[in-house]
Amino acid sequence: MCGIVGVTGNDNAVSILLEGLQKLEYRGYDSAGIYVNDLHGEDYLVKEKGRIANLTAAVGPEVHGSTGIGHTRWATHGGVSVANAHPQVSEDHRFYLVHNGVIENFKELKAEYLSDVTFTSQTDTEVFVQLVDKFVREENLTTKEAFLKSISLLKKGSSYAFLLIDSNDPDTLYVAKNKSPLLVGLGEGCNVVCSDALAMINVTHEFLELKDGEVVTIKPQSVEIIDQAGNQVDRDSFHVEMDAQDTDKGTYPYYMLKEIDEQPNVMRKLAQTYLLESGKTTVDPALIEDINQADRLYIIGAGTSYHAGLVGKKLFEKLTHIPTEVHVASEFAYEKPLLSEHPFFIFLTQSGETADSREVLVNVNAGDYKSLTITNVQNSTLSREATYTMLLGAGPEISVASTKAYTAQIAVEAILAKAVGMAKEQIVAEEFDLRQQLGLVATGMQAIIDEKDQVEELAKEYFVPATRAFYIGRGIDYFVSLEAALKLKEISYVQAEGFASGELKHGTIALIEENTPVVGIITQDDTASLTRSNLQETLSRGAKVMTIARQGVANADDTIVIADVDELIMPLLSVVPAQLLAYYTSLNKGLDVDRPRNLAKSVTVE
Numbered sequence: 001m002c003g004i005v006g007v008t009g010n011d012n013a014v015s016i017l018l019e020g021l022q023k024l025e026y027r028g029y030d031s032a033g034i035y036v037n038d039l040h041g042e043d044y045l046v047k048e049k050g051r052i053a054n055l056t057a058a059v060g061p062e063v064h065g066s067t068g069i070g071h072t073r074w075a076t077h078g079g080v081s082v083a084n085a086h087p088q089v090s091e092d093h094r095f096y097l098v099h100n101g102v103i104e105n106f107k108e109l110k111a112e113y114l115s116d117v118t119f120t121s122q123t124d125t126e127v128f129v130q131l132v133d134k135f136v137r138e139e140n141l142t143t144k145e146a147f148l149k150s151i152s153l154l155k156k157g158s159s160y161a162f163l164l165i166d167s168n169d170p171d172t173l174y175v176a177k178n179k180s181p182l183l184v185g186l187g188e189g190c191n192v193v194c195s196d197a198l199a200m201i202n203v204t205h206e207f208l209e210l211k212d213g214e215v216v217t218i219k220p221q222s223v224e225i226i227d228q229a230g231n232q233v234d235r236d237s238f239h240v241e242m243d244a245q246d247t248d249k250g251t252y253p254y255y256m257l258k259e260i261d262e263q264p265n266v267m268r269k270l271a272q273t274y275l276l277e278s279g280k281t282t283v284d285p286a287l288i289e290d291i292n293q294a295d296r297l298y299i300i301g302a303g304t305s306y307h308a309g310l311v312g313k314k315l316f317e318k319l320t321h322i323p324t325e326v327h328v329a330s331e332f333a334y335e336k337p338l339l340s341e342h343p344f345f346i347f348l349t350q351s352g353e354t355a356d357s358r359e360v361l362v363n364v365n366a367g368d369y370k371s372l373t374i375t376n377v378q379n380s381t382l383s384r385e386a387t388y389t390m391l392l393g394a395g396p397e398i399s400v401a402s403t404k405a406y407t408a409q410i411a412v413e414a415i416l417a418k419a420v421g422m423a424k425e426q427i428v429a430e431e432f433d434l435r436q437q438l439g440l441v442a443t444g445m446q447a448i449i450d451e452k453d454q455v456e457e458l459a460k461e462y463f464v465p466a467t468r469a470f471y472i473g474r475g476i477d478y479f480v481s482l483e484a485a486l487k488l489k490e491i492s493y494v495q496a497e498g499f500a501s502g503e504l505k506h507g508t509i510a511l512i513e514e515n516t517p518v519v520g521i522i523t524q525d526d527t528a529s530l531t532r533s534n535l536q537e538t539l540s541r542g543a544k545v546m547t548i549a550r551q552g553v554a555n556a557d558d559t560i561v562i563a564d565v566d567e568l569i570m571p572l573l574s575v576v577p578a579q580l581l582a583y584y585t586s587l588n589k590g591l592d593v594d595r596p597r598n599l600a601k602s603v604t605v606e
């Protein structure tokens with residue numbers, strides 16, 4: 001969701017900005033733009049609707065510079081248009097601004113300070129850049145003073161990331177952030193700014209984290225950070241280990257297929273990272289101790305991460321015997337449940353930046369509670385702000401639809417639950433040979449992936465012609481049904497619902513018509529026959545039934561049979577055919593699999 005890039009002190013500013021924006025494409029956007037300045041009086045503003053490819057095509061050979069800013073916009077205030085794309089510019093064309101977040105009081109600011117200004121866009125962003133300009137012109141403030149004054153007028157608690165350039169002093173970048181992700185990168189003779197380290201990994205691996213409320217002045221050779229109280233801050237950089245190759249699609253038509261295919265390796269890597277041959281784990285003993293002190297675990301997540309959390313509840317309760325609740329982040333923040341006496345919070349977030357989850361973490365920290373973030377992105381906001389972090393190590397997930405992060409989240413939850421359970425001397429945890437199980441999972445995943453052509457045929461037969469579909473299951477299979485349905489709907493636009501199979505007959509079965517696809521997920525001994533009965537009920541009403549069944553409970557006529565692993569971690573396997581079914585449905589409908597409409601990868605607004 002909206003991406004920011006900036007550079008000062010590099011003659012290749014244009015290509016650095018365009019490549020950076022390309023790397024941020026995955027976040028979701030509908031228009032993009034750059035502003036560059038060559039420090040010798042030439043400057044260029046180029047903006048386009050649609051893809052970065054359109055922007056790149058619009059950047060003529062004359063466009064050059066050594067300093068500049070760029071943006072991918074995901075429309076909030078004002079429709080998708082070139083005028084509303086960023087950078088936004090002040091009336092006198094002196095100031096250029098890119099911005100993420102929402103200026104909640106933009107109407108009030110416009111009415112109070114800018115009634116004499118002619119606006120060229122409908123954005124809240126333009127209000128900010130016009131304010132800076134106004135304060136410089138009319139109050140004789142320096143650019144930095146005007147920038148600070150404009151920030152001070154924003155509604156308290158607003159979330160924003162600003163990157164401003166003054167064309168009268170173009171090699172200085174002015175940066176501010178609150179709640180919205182933004183990093184400064186330290187290059188050789190140049191410095192950069194980006195929403196995600198991925199965007200600038202070709203320029204540098206050294207980054208500075210920025211904290212909420214900080215304001216930064218960046219020149220080619222210096223970075224000055226000022227905290228909320230106005231004090232200068234000295235901060236060490238952190239090193240980001242990322243191979244630029246990780247973000248390449250290689251020969252794959254879409255990232256989603258690449259990421260599905262990567263799952264067996266992610267499982268093996270997680271086993272190697274966290275599980276020792278001796279049966280012990282490498283999980284931080286302090287984290288284990290803190291969880292063991294808790295009387296209740298609260299798992300927080302959104303979308304796919306929430307679904308991984310549901311499976312986590314089962315894992316934690318079974319292996320640690322600590323009661324566990326799972327909450328949708330956007331609900332928890334405003335509908336807080338009664339907390340136990342000693343809660344411990346676990347945040348599941350692939351990106352580590354989701355605003356809804358972060359809002360909960362801010363409250364958790366205010367209450368002085370301990371927390372863990374399980375994330376794929378090192379040094380992401382939720383990772384920095386939680387007490388502990390466990391990394392998924394799944395490599396960058398670029399496709400909007402999350403696949404390998406979901407399975408990695410479940411595997412890490414299983415590892416943690418085992419570690420805590422072993423510390424509590426729970427026999428189930430001690431006897432759970434997760435290292436061996438994850439090896440079996442990897443093999444089982446590979447077997448499904450190897451048969452992907454058959455899954456494509458099923459997608460064509462069942463889902464491509466459908467407008468509505470159901471995934472059903474019980475217990476842990478129900479949790480996977482929710483994820484399977486989300487995958488299908490978000491990239492194929494087939495209206496899909498995940499349902500507890502026993503609940504269908506209490507109303508929703510009315511939606512089953514001739515040929516409505518219903519997929520039963522059947523992996524648990526104690527519920528297999530019940531789900532089969534529920535499938536029969538839909539069959540009698542005309543449904544087109546498919547089954548994804550674990551070998552140990554499979555029948556001769558099951559559609560997809562998956563390998564036997566411990567029932568507790570069956571979601572690691574049962575979700576894979578569903579991911580592939582969603583992928584091939586989208587592909588065969590001619591849709592953009594990686595960038596479904598209306599969606600953003602990193603959802604940084606509440």
Ligand code: F6R
Nearest residue numbers: 303304305349350351354401402
């Ligand atoms: C769906 C999907 C989303 C994310 C959700 C939370 O495929 O990817 O539902 O899971 O937006 O994102 P993270 O995990 O980054 O907090």
